Amino acid sequence: MESMGKKKPRPRRSFTPEFKAEIVELCRRGDRSVGQVAKDFDLTETAVRLWVSQAEVDAGERDGLTSSEREELAALRRENRRLREDVEILKRATAFFAKETW
DSSP, rough: OTTTOOOOOOOOOOOOOOHHHHHHHHHHOOOHHHHHEEEEEEEEHHHHHHHHHHHHHHHHSSSOOHHHHHHHHHHHHHHHHHHHHHHHHHHHHHHHHHHOOO
């Protein structure tokens, strides 16, 4: 049985900050709706709305984490995860060597 008209999921794409800024500027001008801009550039409307929203946060027009704060938070979470793994390894090594000495 085939997929009965379901669309294949779109592969994940990445866009440069410059491209996102251009799309946000087109949306802010107001001559086209967010939906129309998304359609014209073969983007999802959700992604474009998120870009516009993040641009508003970065500009101080809306509450939320700025892009730089998001990057810092992600880096801190990565470091925290790595440090927790290091502590876990040290705990295991300590337990191993404590058994060896008895």
